[in-house]
């Protein structure tokens with residue numbers, strides 16, 4: 001079963017990676033909206049909404065302020081404020097302005113909290129999106145493989161997307177970003193998918209070296225996926241992949 005966030009601000013949820021994290025969903029609350037349609041997306045497949053209703057900037061600001069005040073009053077403060085939710089946050093037309101609001105509210109109510117963004121990085125060519133992502137303490141950006149065929153099968157991107165293009169966009173961060181990669185095995189529409197083979201991992205490592213991220217997070221599926229025939233990669237296998245990147249000097253976290 002997929003999970004849709006039915007509110008603008010949700011949580012806090014506790015994660016090993018981000019600690020106590022308050023989530024912000026800029027996207028419609030009744031369907032997923034993304035320019036990818038990853039076969040493993042926890043929000044399910046893209047909805048068929050003709051005119052998506054993005055959260056309004058003023059409402060997002062208000063909802064976050066109320067929640068941060070409440071947390072302050074109960075002597076709790078989040079470790080992270082994370083843009084995630086029902087799709088790709090940088091698709092919001094006012095993503096940059098909302099980022100400024102979030103940073104301002106963080107400074108006022110939860111100065112120790114890290115502002116994090118989970119993004120597929122496809123809108124980084126827009127100057128405002130790029131600059132906004134650079135304001136985040138942790139820009140956690142997706143690249144699921146080093147071969148076009150693999151990312152095509154895993155991410156089902158709309159429009160132009162290739163590993164070369166993605167690498168160029170990620171290189172623009174000059175290392176100040178966290179690379180996030182999903183590893184899985186299985187089958188979708190009669191085609192085998194396995195981005196854990198030696199050949200696949202080699203291609204991924206080549207992309208990693210070009211991007212040169214300050215940190216890498218790798219993970220596998222944890223819940224039901226929209227494509228039914230996918231298998232979770234074991235922690236042990238993920239650690240083996242992580243070790244290959246660690247051997248190149250990268251800090252790698254296996255999330256699970």
Ligand code: SF4
Pocket residue numbers: 034035036037038040041042043086087088119120142
């Ligand atoms: S990029 Fe993220 S939100 Fe978009 S389909 Fe993939 S997993 Fe879902």
